[in-house]
Amino acid sequence: MTMQKNYSVISACDNLLRKVLPILLVLALPWAAAGQSTPPTLTWSTDTTRIRIGEQIHLGLEVRAPKDALVDFPELRFQSDSMEVVGRSKIDTSYKRDEAIYRITYRLTSFEKGKYLVPAIEVKAGESILTTDPFQVQVSTVEVDTLRQARYGIKDIRTDRYTAGEVFRKYYWILIALAVAALLAWEIWRIVKRRRENRLPPEMLLSPYERAKFRLDRLDREKLLEKGQVKDFYIALTDVIRLYLDEQYGIPAPESTSDQTLRDVRKLPLTREQYGKLRDLLLDADLVKFAKMFPSAPENERYRQYTEELVESLRPAEAPQDTPQAQQQQQRKEEEKHVGD
Template structure:
């Protein structure tokens, strides 16, 4: 295999066609200073005779052998006649004093042409990490007092501008709300009572002739929704959220409504069969359900308070 032959130890071809280096910009630093470690690989293309290859640079961990990686540059490539260059700069530092070694780094080379694979190692790099020199022969100097800085209005101009804008904004809002005309209350007409609404909707349902047109499910859905809305607004029963069985159970405390329990049960049974079981009630049953719904609403119509005459207490008529 061509690449294996070129990189094989003891062969001069490896030294001639592939040159790798790990070079530091300095060999002495003080604690915390940076070292730029330049990793490079140079490949002589002429000797490879058209072989396709890939070079993989060393993968340094974030912390290793008393060193910490500060930054990694992108891999830079360049091509010259007969040569190809690869370069990456890794910035490292150390916070331990002493002479430390950046160990030999492994470059990996893979031949796409014949699938051969090999690795080459650099020489280790030694870095001396020194502490800051302190002259112990000199006497300690006293701590200097804190010096005051003269107050300057220009140093606070931004805060003054913000404060002035805030004050002007508050004054403007106060003036606006004081001058804002008070809108006269909107007088609306009388609100339709639950009874009147239910009776109107039942008459509208009768006029729509839904069951005559074959829309049985929509007819019973509208009919039961009218009753449930009426119960909810007139008696405070959450009828829209209850099943038929729950609704029949919850009308028991309302005496006047419970008196119409049998009619309501008949309507709910036929409606559920028509909506969910696809039963086809007879025309007589359609009309009978609408009649029973009208009778339920009429029976439970709230009493009217007759207007009291002067000196007379209000009386409630049935």
């Protein structure tokens, strides 16, 4: 009886183990696969194996290895000078699950015609050494169609350029003529400039009284009041009297203030009325120039009349004899007197 019970238990356990064991094996497969790392792999490719002299070949390498594996790409060199490495790209790294992908591109070229063998390239990935296959490169020259090439006639022999000494010996007379012309032009310019500087304006040939009258006439012709240039009118009007005082009596009125000028003219033979007119003219002109005062039209005319009256009143008795016309008349009288004698 006891043996039958034990047999039943063993049979039940066996049946359970047969059902559960396959399930456990299926569940354990991913862990078993994860425990085994994928071995590194190397793939390579080229864009061409036929080039002309100076063109480039792009050789690409791709390594797939575990993330923790150290990948070392070599510094590619050739033993002979037939093929050259002109550059390489930076390593491009990407990841896919537990795998790292490394890519790099070498640029190769050649400057000699022929067939050359690119040897196998070794790449270290972890503990593994990966190699590429050697391949052959065909390098050709650029073909030139001499039959269709344009032909040109024989050119004359080109002479060397003249040196500075040769140019001088050949054209020295032209250089001397240019130098003389330059000196003459410079001297003429100096003479003309000196004459212009020494040339006096027509008004400077007149006496101070006549210059004052000339400036008043010029002021009337300019018609500054009609143009609305009141300030310029009073500046020119006071300049007439200031310049007349300076040129006729030596009073530095152009460089003096109105108060200084009024103080200096006290020594002149002016009546109280004439002095008052001069004071009103100078002080009101200062208000126009500096305080932007706008006198009325009658005031403008009155100050114009004041200026002319002041010039007439300050005219010296001998002033007419100072003019060139008076001097010429006096000279003619003296000549006639000598002839009569």
